[in-house]
Amino acid sequence: MKPCFQQDGRRSFLKKSTALVALYLTPSVFVKAFAVDTIVPMPIPKEKLIITINGKKLNLEIDARTTLLNLLREELAFTGTKKGCEMGQCGACTIHINGKRTKSCMQLALTHQNNKITTIEGLSEGEKLHPMQAAFIKHDAFQCGYCTSGQIMSAVTCVREGNAKSRASIQAYMDTNICRCGAYQNIVDAIAEVAKTGVKI
Amino acid sequence: MKSNNNTIFWEDERVDGADKVNGKAKYAAEHSLPNMAYAVFVTSTIAKGSIKNIDTSKALAMPGVLDVIYYANCPSVPGYISNAAERPKNAMEWRGHKVLHDNKVRFFGQPIALVVADSFESANAAIRFVKAEHAPESFDTNFDKARLDAKNLKTNSNYKRGTEKKFKEAFAFVESEFNIPIEVHNAMELFATIAHWEGDDKVTLYDKTQGPKSTQFTVSRTFGIPDKNVRVIAENVGGAFGSGLRSWANVPAACIAAKKLNRPVKLVLTRPQMFSLVGYRPQSWQKLGIGADAAGNFVGISHEAITNTSRYEDFREGIVDASKFLYACENVDTKYQLLPLDLSTPVWMRGPGEASGCFALESAIDELSYKLKMDPIELRLKNYTTINPENKLPFSDINLKDCYTYGINKIGWKNRPTVPGSLKENGMLIGYGMAVGIFGAGKGSASVRIVLSNDGKILLECGVSDMGPGTTTAMTILASEAMQMPIQKIKFKLGDSDLPPGPSQGGSGTTSTVGSAVDLACKTLQQKLKEISIKSAPVFAGMNGEALEVKNEMVISKSDANIKMAIVDVLKLANQDKIDLTITSNGKNAAQLKFTSNSFSAHFVKLGVNPKDGTIKILQVVTTGDAGKIISPKTARSQMLGGVVGGIGMALSEKLEIDHKTGQIINASFGGYHVPLHSHIPPTDVWFVNKPDPNINDIGAKGIGEIALIGLAAAITNAVYNATGKRVRDLPITPEKLGYKSKV
Numbered sequence: 001m002k003p004c005f006q007q008d009g010r011r012s013f014l015k016k017s018t019a020l021v022a023l024y025l026t027p028s029v030f031v032k033a034f035a036v037d038t039i040v041p042m043p044i045p046k047e048k049l050i051i052t053i054n055g056k057k058l059n060l061e062i063d064a065r066t067t068l069l070n071l072l073r074e075e076l077a078f079t080g081t082k083k084g085c086e087m088g089q090c091g092a093c094t095i096h097i098n099g100k101r102t103k104s105c106m107q108l109a110l111t112h113q114n115n116k117i118t119t120i121e122g123l124s125e126g127e128k129l130h131p132m133q134a135a136f137i138k139h140d141a142f143q144c145g146y147c148t149s150g151q152i153m154s155a156v157t158c159v160r161e162g163n164a165k166s167r168a169s170i171q172a173y174m175d176t177n178i179c180r181c182g183a184y185q186n187i188v189d190a191i192a193e194v195a196k197t198g199v200k201i
Numbered sequence: 202m203k204s205n206n207n208t209i210f211w212e213d214e215r216v217d218g219a220d221k222v223n224g225k226a227k228y229a230a231e232h233s234l235p236n237m238a239y240a241v242f243v244t245s246t247i248a249k250g251s252i253k254n255i256d257t258s259k260a261l262a263m264p265g266v267l268d269v270i271y272y273a274n275c276p277s278v279p280g281y282i283s284n285a286a287e288r289p290k291n292a293m294e295w296r297g298h299k300v301l302h303d304n305k306v307r308f309f310g311q312p313i314a315l316v317v318a319d320s321f322e323s324a325n326a327a328i329r330f331v332k333a334e335h336a337p338e339s340f341d342t343n344f345d346k347a348r349l350d351a352k353n354l355k356t357n358s359n360y361k362r363g364t365e366k367k368f369k370e371a372f373a374f375v376e377s378e379f380n381i382p383i384e385v386h387n388a389m390e391l392f393a394t395i396a397h398w399e400g401d402d403k404v405t406l407y408d409k410t411q412g413p414k415s416t417q418f419t420v421s422r423t424f425g426i427p428d429k430n431v432r433v434i435a436e437n438v439g440g441a442f443g444s445g446l447r448s449w450a451n452v453p454a455a456c457i458a459a460k461k462l463n464r465p466v467k468l469v470l471t472r473p474q475m476f477s478l479v480g481y482r483p484q485s486w487q488k489l490g491i492g493a494d495a496a497g498n499f500v501g502i503s504h505e506a507i508t509n510t511s512r513y514e515d516f517r518e519g520i521v522d523a524s525k526f527l528y529a530c531e532n533v534d535t536k537y538q539l540l541p542l543d544l545s546t547p548v549w550m551r552g553p554g555e556a557s558g559c560f561a562l563e564s565a566i567d568e569l570s571y572k573l574k575m576d577p578i579e580l581r582l583k584n585y586t587t588i589n590p591e592n593k594l595p596f597s598d599i600n601l602k603d604c605y606t607y608g609i610n611k612i613g614w615k616n617r618p619t620v621p622g623s624l625k626e627n628g629m630l631i632g633y634g635m636a637v638g639i640f641g642a643g644k645g646s647a648s649v650r651i652v653l654s655n656d657g658k659i660l661l662e663c664g665v666s667d668m669g670p671g672t673t674t675a676m677t678i679l680a681s682e683a684m685q686m687p688i689q690k691i692k693f694k695l696g697d698s699d700l701p702p703g704p705s706q707g708g709s710g711t712t713s714t715v716g717s718a719v720d721l722a723c724k725t726l727q728q729k730l731k732e733i734s735i736k737s738a739p740v741f742a743g744m745n746g747e748a749l750e751v752k753n754e755m756v757i758s759k760s761d762a763n764i765k766m767a768i769v770d771v772l773k774l775a776n777q778d779k780i781d782l783t784i785t786s787n788g789k790n791a792a793q794l795k796f797t798s799n800s801f802s803a804h805f806v807k808l809g810v811n812p813k814d815g816t817i818k819i820l821q822v823v824t825t826g827d828a829g830k831i832i833s834p835k836t837a838r839s840q841m842l843g844g845v846v847g848g849i850g851m852a853l854s855e856k857l858e859i860d861h862k863t864g865q866i867i868n869a870s871f872g873g874y875h876v877p878l879h880s881h882i883p884p885t886d887v888w889f890v891n892k893p894d895p896n897i898n899d900i901g902a903k904g905i906g907e908i909a910l911i912g913l914a915a916a917i918t919n920a921v922y923n924a925t926g927k928r929v930r931d932l933p934i935t936p937e938k939l940g941y942k943s944k945v
Contacts, residue, residue, distance in 0.1 A: 080224015
């Protein structure tokens with residue numbers, strides 16, 4: 001059954017993307033080793049990863065199966081990046097990789113050697129909030145706060161990439177980020193205001 | 202912002218806003234403890250039956266896997282013992298499905314085993330190697346079919362005043378059936394529990410819950426240990442909408458695993474598990490008959506409802522309640538039955554039963570208005586009542602008329618076509634609709650600790666939680682107003698069962714209940730300050746407490762403002778480093794019990810239907826609330842906006858789909874279960890009557906969480922009828938239901 005909403009492009013994208021990520025997140029070594037019902041106990045594969053997070057270069061040794069999201073949350077204590085679905089559908093885990101917004105739950109950490117990651121924690125400078133963070137507070141663009149990090153990371157690239165020209169274009173760009181509390185109107189207000197000020201973000 | 206004697210006491214921004222925008226606010230799963238293990242549920246692949254055997258050997262051989270816990274090796278849990286005689290005295294039976302306890306499967310996706318490993322990756326990799334051998338049994342998940350056989354139904358409650366089915370004798374009447382599918386809360390934060398046994402009978406939990414105290418009670422009784430030995434921490438809750446009003450399988454499972462392995466265990470549900478393990482709005486069928494005389498006076502209302510529950514628990518809600526008292530009507534009868542199915546147990550979801558019930562009632566009234574050729578608002582005004590016709594008590598306050606007036610003007614009601622389908626704008630069929638919401642406004646008991654320290658700062662504490670509405674902000678504002686001092690000097694702490702007992706956050710009761718306690722705590726502190734001032738400060742010597750007031754961080758003589766002393770100096774003079782009080786505010790007093798209290802809302806919708814394909818674009822929403830004094834205008838407005846978004850989902854897209862051949866939920870993801878997105882949200886105006894209710898509590902405030910959503914779906918279907926002449930009584934509205942062919 002089709003929903004009654006007028007726009008539906010993202011829905012079919014979501015369905016396709018789910019199937020893709022299932023394949024993607026199963027490293028080939030496991031697909032081979034654990035075919036059907038056989039199992040070969042093996043040591044957990046550890047791999048080296050050099051990655052820059054919020055301006056700090058890290059030399060890590062990580063479980064090859066770790067997603068960028070779980071690396072951030074469980075290993076590095078960057079819990080500002082949220083886990084909402086692990087299927088690339090909700091946007092709560094949105095971060096910037098080399099300046100581009102990306103859903104970190106869909107990314108194996110090891111595929112990001114030498115990449116520069118920015119999380120919500122890297123947006124503010126100490127106590128000084130990023131203009132988008134300040135605008136989110138001013139417009140009360142959240143309630144529970146759980147989708148907020150992802151909304152803000154998307155909001156920043158929305159403005160940076162020139163997608164904040166109208167309310168409709170902001171909404172279309174931000175459709176990647178679900179807010180179940182329903183702060184959508186306030187989120188768009190916050191983004192529109194930051195875009196209007198023309199401040200470089 | 203509010204100024205008082207030219208002093209601005211509070212900004213209107215969320216006090217915990219900075220932590221939420223910079224990622225510092227920590228939710229349940231975001232705590233980390235030394236030596237913590239990770240657990241993931243293995244779930245059933247049948248809807249009903251038993252498990253003959255579970256082969257855990259392959260999973261156990263996987264690297265990093267510590268244990269696979271299931272019925273055969275699960276440690277005994279006092280609260281799992283059904284026979285009261287065998288159960289330890291301080292234990293109570295766990296309500297609901299006893300996870301990991303027996304080999305019975307009660308619904309598809311039920312947890313049957315728990316894999317525990319030293320990392321999330323290892324646990325997650327091992328779940329697919331846990332092999333269960335099932336013995337399936339026949340089951341039934343099909344509400345629409347099962348409800349037709351009376352044998353399947355359990356009568357819950359009937360009500361009658363006046364004559365039954367009187368509406369049929371009226372000048373004009375309608376009788377219609379309404380269907381609402383299962384809807385799922387789907388808060389953005391996944392349910393999670395971290396359990397840490399700090400001793401054999403002492404456990405700390407980081408848990409996603411709307412009630413730290415209620416979770417504490419559940420855990421202490423389930424494990425037969427003293428309340429004080431259970432600490433539940435939930436400083437931030439990433440939405441819950443009712444799903445956090447009870448503890449689900451994740452709570453005992455994490456506790457069991459942590460105890461068995463003797464190390465902290467973190468258990469986080471997956472998004473698909475959020476569809477089957479933490480409740481949902483039950484599916485409902487309703488039949489509503491309503492009739493009026495030629496002048497529009499209601500003659501009779503008959504409201505029948507069936508909602509589903511699980512086989513192992515009865516869940517009921519107030520689905521037929523609003524029909525008993527929202528409008529003046531002498532003849533009302535209601536009938537409510539439950540239909541047990543092989544599904545997990547439902548739970549309150551925002552607006553709960555009243556949202557389902559008002560969909561039927563408010564749709565039927567709209568339908569009747571066309572029969573009477575009367576404006577639907579006029580029809581509602583004709584049957585307006587200031588006395589609750591069910592219990593005959595006056596409403597403590599009701600200003601719905603003001604909501605109508607505001608909405609009529611703001612939405613442009615005068616442009617509404619009286620003939621459906623007759624107005625077009627930009628190629629779209631345009632319709633206007635409105636509907637009303639009502640929900641009980643309670644006041645329960647709560648305790649609050651207030652500490653004034655010698656630096657002049659105030660700390661307030663209560664074991665309630667804040668799942669997003671802004672309780673922390675509202676309580677801080679209340680204290681700031683009561684103490685007449687800047688908000689920056691006040692801190693309100695919640696989300697910890699170690700704090701003085703507060704209610705679970707739910708039923709739109711937090712502001713009234715906890716707010717009353719905060720107000721009382723501030724007044725008690727002021728009283729204490731006056732007493733100490735008179736005793737210790739020579740300037741006040743011999744004065745009476747009533748001659749003094751506390752404001753602007755001073756104790757001041759009412760008759761001579763020059764006689765004053767800073768409260769920090771009062772403390773210094775009295776040689777006290779702090780004043781530390783804990784007060785309890787009780788439920789309604791005798792005077793308040795002479796009234797019946799409710800919050801009300803009226804929602805107005807303008808929408809367009811594309812005549813080519815039946816898709817709907819909501820163009821404008823005006824949502825109005827009559828909920829007493831609005832304590833925190835900014836967060837209250839956001840809550841109303843959120844209700845509109847929830848209502849749009851209910852009306853246009855949300856539906857859980859079950860494959861009745863397997864009993865499996867087939868759309869358990871955001872890709873399949875469609876919640877509203879940014880683009881679906883129209884410009885929305887929020888307006889409040891914002892008048893203190895004089896008869897509910899000292900602060901004059903009532904709740905808005907539920908009324909924000911209740912009625913919204915009917916406002917949309919009413920507008921769709923106005924636009925197209927098609928009455929949709931089965932949610933969600935799809936193009937097919939408007940007579941268009943599906944494109945899929």
